[in-house]
Amino acid sequence: xPRCLRSLGLFDPEGLFIGDASYLFVPDNPHYQQSDLLWFxxxxxxxDADQVDLRDKRYQQHRCYKLVSLIHVNRKLDFFxxxxxxxxxxxxxxxxxxxxxxxxxxxxxxxxFIKVLIVDRGLIDGERMGYLKQKLAIDTIVPLRSxxxxxxxxxxxxRLRGFAWEPYVPPAAPPPAATASPRPxxxxxxxxxxxxxxxxxxxxxxxxxxxxxxPTPAPQTWLGVGRGLLxxxxxxxxxxxxxxxxxxxxxxxxxxxLVSTADRFSAVHIRSTYELRPAIxxxxxxxxxxxxxxxxxxxxxxxxxxxxxxxxxxxxxVQAHLVLRQRQPLTGGVWKYTCQLLSPxxxxxxxxxxxxxxxxxxxxxxxxxxxMAEPVRGKLREKLRRIEREQYSLLETARSx
Numbered sequence: 005x006p007r008c009l010r011s012l013g014l015f016d017p018e019g020l021f022i023g024d025a026s027y028l029f030v031p032d033n034p035h036y037q038q039s040d041l042l043w044f045x046x047x048x049x050x051x052d053a054d055q056v057d058l059r060d061k062r063y064q065q066h067r068c069y070k071l072v073s074l075i076h077v078n079r080k081l082d083f084f085x086x087x088x089x090x091x092x093x094x095x096x097x098x099x100x101x102x103x104x105x106x107x108x109x110x111x112x113x114x115x116x117f118i119k120v121l122i123v124d125r126g127l128i129d130g131e132r133m134g135y136l137k138q139k140l141a142i143d144t145i146v147p148l149r150s151x152x153x154x155x156x157x158x159x160x161x162x163r164l165r166g167f168a169w170e171p172y173v174p175p176a177a178p179p180p181a182a183t184a185s186p187r188p189x190x191x192x193x194x195x196x197x198x199x200x201x202x203x204x205x206x207x208x209x210x211x212x213x214x215x216x217x218x219p220t221p222a223p224q225t226w227l228g229v230g231r232g233l234l235x236x237x238x239x240x241x242x243x244x245x246x247x248x249x250x251x252x253x254x255x256x257x258x259x260x261x262l263v264s265t266a267d268r269f270s271a272v273h274i275r276s277t278y279e280l281r282p283a284i285x286x287x288x289x290x291x292x293x294x295x296x297x298x299x300x301x302x303x304x305x306x307x308x309x310x311x312x313x314x315x316x317x318x319x320x321x322v323q324a325h326l327v328l329r330q331r332q333p334l335t336g337g338v339w340k341y342t343c344q345l346l347s348p349x350x351x352x353x354x355x356x357x358x359x360x361x362x363x364x365x366x367x368x369x370x371x372x373x374x375x376m377a378e379p380v381r382g383k384l385r386e387k388l389r390r391i392e393r394e395q396y397s398l399l400e401t402a403r404s405x
Contacts, residue, residue: 005320006087006112009076014085014324016078019119020277021087023106023127024284025098028069028091028298028312037305039067040094068094071312072101074109075287077280082332083323084287086316091309103132110140118142120266122281125149130238133265137241143266145278148245150260154236158245158261161230169249172225175276224251227271233263246271286336291319 009015027048030036043053046062056063073089088105092098102123110118121136121144128146136142148155161167226249232242246262264274291297297315300308326335353369355362364372373384 005085005317006109006117009085009087009324010113010117012324012328014083014327015076015113015117018079019117020077020079020280021106021118021121022075022077022281022284023073023102023121023123024075024281024288025070025072025102025126026288026292027066027094028071028292029066030068030298030300030308032065032067033303034067035303036067036300036308037303038093039069041065041067042094069308069312070094070096070098072098072105073316074102074105075284077283079277079280080332081280081283081336083327083335084283084320085323086320089313089316091312099127099129099132102127103129103136106136106142107140110142115141120145120277122146122278124281130236131240134240137265143264143269145262145264145266145274147278148261148263152236154233154243154245154263155261157233157235158230158247158263159259161245162228162247162249162259167228167230169226169228170271172227172248172272172275174279221253221255223253225249226251227275229271231267239265241265242267244269244274246274248275290336291315295319 027042027044027050029048030039032041042065043051043056043058043063044066045051045056048066051063070092071089072092074087076085076087077083088109090101090105092101106118106121118140119142121142123144123146125147128149133144133146136144148158228247228249230245230247233245234242236243243263243265244267246264248260248262250258250260252258262274262278266274269277295315295318297312300311302308323335326332350365352363352365355364355369373381376384
């Protein structure tokens with residue numbers, strides 16, 4: 005897949021890649037080879053059975069596999085290319101697997117295509133981050149865990165007198181691109197009526213008496229940056245730490261820290277780049293719910309891997325097709341609806357004669373055949389019968405896939 009995307013020129017010049025791991029749930033059948041039975045909470049997050057009360061009905065056991073994937077995106081999230089993936093048992097840790105996938109993709113397409121790797125806390129590994137920076141020229145962006153010494157050092161920098169803060173304003177979302185297929189008239193009429201109702205309710209609310217209340221302060225985000233940090237002994241390269249201070253409407257603050265192996269990125273750039281990572285959750289839901297990713301027809305591990313990888317391959321090829329056809333607004337939609345929009349809406353018959361052609365509907369073509377005189381109609385009837393026999397012979401001798 006990486007070589008295919010490279011040949012089609014679909015790699016974005018910014019080179020943003022997201023590494024992630026997700027669980028694939030299967031029926032509770034012990035015959036599923038290399039599957040594991042784990043405890044999950046109500047949000048399908050794994051929990052430690054020794055640290056929770058298993059009598060709580062929020063915790064349930066699920067048999068699962070783990071899917072580790074490397075996804076290529078751009079800043080506008082116009083596409084979602086799964087360039088590498090691996091299915092393993094549910095208990096295996098995803099960290100070494102992901103960095104192996106990154107190295108395999110680099111070997112396939114050479115350096116320069118992967119420039120920034122965005123991962124979550126579960127995939128933090130200082131030694132491998134240093135390897136990517138020094139050997140493969142890949143920068144990594146990852147949040148720190150609060151129990152790390154580097155986290156304490158970054159928070160300690162904020163207590164220095166010269167530490168500077170800057171406000172963070174999330175980048176505005178790009179305006180939606182105009183779609184080639186306009187909305188039906190019924191949808192436009194319903195939307196106009198809804199907008200009219202909303203306007204009337206706003207007018208009624210504005211006319212109602214308003215009692216003065218204390219204004220609620222809007223939530224704010226402040227960013228501070230520290231460069232050249234070397235206190236993480238596992239990482240052989242200096243790090244840039246971005247301290248994110250979230251101030252809510254109640255005046256309470258919460259700090260968390262992002263680090264990157266890049267020394268040229270600003271604090272705003274690192275924060276806005278990391279905000280692309282949550283988009284992966286919606287895409288996981290897309291191909292799990294609407295692409296039958298977990299519809300396993302066999303308990304054999306080889307067929308489980310085949311099902312997952314074939315679905316991801318088909319999903320990526322559809323994404324590539326939409327991008328090449330300039331239909332980026334459809335890349336984030338449900339496949340069933342997208343397939344309806346891409347399906348042909350009209351069947352025509354193409355008639356060729358002396359380097360010219362015309363397109364006729366089935367009704368027009370049938371009327372022309374009925375209006376022909378008998379000598380010509382007899383010749384045409386024999387030709388159509390020969391074409392029909394040839395089509396049936398092709399179906400009979402078709403090879404199996």
